[in-house]
Every structure is written in C-alpha cells, then in structure tokens.
Amino acid sequence: MITIDGVSQTFKGRSGSVEAIRDVSLEIGDGEFLTVIGRSGCGKSTLLRMIAGLLKPTAGTVSVAGEVVRTPRRDVAMVFQKAALLPWRSVEDNILLPVEIFGWRRSEYRPRAEHLLEMTGLTGFRKRLPHELSGGMQQRVSLCRALIQSPKVMLMDEPFSALDALTREELAVELQRIHMELGTTIVFVTHSIQEAVLLADRVAVLSSRPGRVRRLVEIPIPRPRTFGHNAHLDQVAGVSAELHSLLLSDDHLPASPQKSH
Template sequence: MTGTLNATAAVEIDNVAVRFHSKRTEVTAIEQVSLDVAPGEFVSIVGPSGCGKSTLLKLVSGLLKPSAGSVTLLGEQVRGPRHDIGFVFQRAALLEWRSARKNILLQAEMRGMNSAEAGKRADELIEMTGLSGFENALPHELSGGMQQRVALCRALLHQPRVLLMDEPFGALDALTREQMNVELHRVWRETGTTVLLVTHSIAESVYLANRVIVLTQRPAVVKEVIEVDLPDERDYSATMARPEFATATAHIRDLLGAVTGHD
C-alpha cells in the first residue's frame, strides 16, 4: 500500500516548503515535506494545531503554490486549482438557498456534467450517506452531521480519484463524529477513492487510515509515518477494542505530546 513506485502514486509531494510573507516577517509553515500516497489509499495527517496540515491539502488541490518543491497529482504536476479532486472543509460551506440535493448538484452544474447522469449519481450518494428523506431540506434545516454528509456527497459527485478532507468532522459532537467515521469508512471502501484526511482526532486518524502521517510543530516536517496494522473491514467498537488500535493511538499520542511539549 505504500506506493514505492512514484509513477503509480496518486499524490506525490516532493520536498515542498511553504513560506508566507507579511510586511516585515516571513513565516515558514512547512519546512520540507515529502509524501507519496498510493491509489486507493487512505492517509490521515495529524499534527499540532497550526502546523500546516491544511496548507498541505491546499497544495495538493492547487489552491496554493509551494515556495519550493513540487506536488504531482495523478501523474500531472499541480500548477493551479485542480478539478480532478473532491474537497471537504470543516464547515460544510453549503449554499443556503439550495436544498441538500441541489447543493450536491452544484458540482455537476459548475462542471457542465450531463444533468440526468448527475441526478442519478446524486441519488445514489444520498442513499449511500443516509440523506434519503432530506433531499429537499434547506441547509439551515439540517443538523451539522447532515450538512457534512451533503458536503461529502458534493465532493464525491464527479467520482474524483482523490478526496481531500480538512477536519471534516471537527465541528460535530462526539457521537455524530463516530457515526460519520463509520460512514466515511464504508464510503471509502465502496468507492475506492484515494483519501487524504487532516484531523485532530487520533482515534479517527487510526480507525480510518492505512497510514497516519504525524507532522511536527511549525515549520512542519514529517515526524513519523505510522502504518496502521488493522484489517480493511473495520467494525467500530471491535476495532477500538483491538490491541493494535491501542498501540497505534498511544504511539501517536506520545509523538504529538513530544512535539507539543505537553504530557
């Protein structure tokens, strides 16, 4: 799963650095990060607050240009905003005048997709994410979890081969979050999409991923890459109870404690 052959990598981050300039100072958000993600792989990225995890996703999507190094997505170097990805933010970022279904279909309208096909695909996703019955609800009528499901459906509508998620469940309550984790896991297994997930939750990072990338404090470098030794079929409670899960989460907690200086 670790994708040693660069040519086959879905995402290839090669020695990137990101520096932000303000009037007098220069802040280095990312010092030097390299990372390959294999097609179909689920990679979680954890790190202390403000370490540049989200910046990494913006680099992959082309919304931000690296100060040094290069990013290659699906065999093509990233030079500007890429359209062959799906993006989910912490806030659902829905258009409040559109129903759930119409928010999902925004993706199709912006891309000029065939509307009949897009409609069919939207209905499948609505079914898959448990949004049935809420298609015509406006965003303010939906709970936080439901809104985030709509955002996920929108990100998956065009069947992107890479899905980028920036703390998608950060604003949800613990119980909803677990539920969303289980659903995301199932969706990932069903779609076979490559996923890059930035999260603050150690449990979430381990439960969902094949690999967990631990970043250091700013300027961020890769502290360690943890291979998650869990079966692909992951029942939530059973997975939590496994010794491998406990070992991995404890290890990541130690690493984060070490980088932040707490514990």
C-alpha cells in the same frame, strides 16, 4: 496517485516571514487513505491546499496522477470544516452544484446523486433545505457534493471537528465504509488520534512548525474498524498510544519518514 516532492511553504508578511512547511516528501498510493496529524499551526491545512492547487509551493512540486499541480483540478475535490451549503438550495441541488459549475449535463449525474443520497442515508431529505438539517447531516451533504464528480482524490480538512463526539464517530465510520466501497484516494487532516486510527491506512505525523514528516505510521488493523468492543481493540489502543507519544514529545530535530508497525 499523489507525489509530494521536497515541498516547502513560506508566507511573507509585513512583520516578517513564517515558514509553515519545510521539505516535505510523500508518496500516497492510488486508493490509499492517509490521515495527517500534528499540533496546531504545523502546516496541515497548508499542505492540503498545495495538493488542491489552491496554494503554490515556495519550493518543490506536488503531482497528482503524474501531472504537476499548478491550479485546481476537476478530479480533486475538497471538503472543509464547515459544510458551506447554499442555504436556498435543497439537499439534492447542493449535491449537484459542481455539475452545474463544470457545465455538465445534470440528467447524466442524477443517478449518481441518487446513489450517494442512498449511501449516506439522505434519500428522505433530498428536498430539505440546509437549515432543516443537523450539523452531521449537513456534512453528509457536503461529502456527497464532493463525490458527485467521481474525484480521483478527495481532500478533507478537519471536516468533523465542529460536531459532537458521537456524531463525529458516526460520520468517521460512514466515511470508512464509503472509502471501502468507492476506493477514492483520501487525504484527511485531523487533530483527533481516534479519527486517524479509525480511518487511515497510514498516518503522517507532522512536527511542530515548520511542519516536516516526522513519522509515517502504518495502521495494519483489519477493516471495518470501530472503537467499540471488537477483536482488534488492543491493536487500536497500541497504535493510538504510539501516536499520542509522538505528538507529546518535544523533538524539534529534522525528522525523516519512518515506517512503524
């Protein structure tokens, strides 16, 4: 579904150039959930913006469904750290905003909005305004807004990082359930090792800037996953420890992708 081929990104400013991403290559399969982790400033968000078509690579290409990405696509949706809801619009109207932007018939998308509201537990809040919702509920609305257009790809840039720990875990479990139901290809940037393990089919570990794929770690843990007491707790702990070691180590040599089990 997504092919990242030799992508690099260098930002030029008055004080000089900053190389954010260097020679990143990745294949992300149809319906795969890939999480991207790495230290602050390693280019995680930059990589996401290039996939979204919001930023042109300095070198290399990004393709979605076999087409090179040059501008934003209607079949690629993005969810940011802040919900960025329009404060004067109701929950339902915020969810239907992309339908109006693209000039689609609102009536045709109402059944999907109903389904998404039900799926995320927001049915009883459809007429509420954003300021009447908790932070976690606002992010649920943002998620529904991204899903209303039935995207092939959903890009998520630390969407739960501003929330408290319990709400983060609750939404991560919810997102996992939605992904299992809809099968959308998801690329999810996070600083949280727990989120990465809970959500991902694979985790891409980026090196310090300039960001390179240091390791691709497969997560062969059956779904659904939780961090409570369950039969796979040892596997969760093992993979989490491996990712923690990779992030802590101080290896700055160019890294080639490796699969880990």
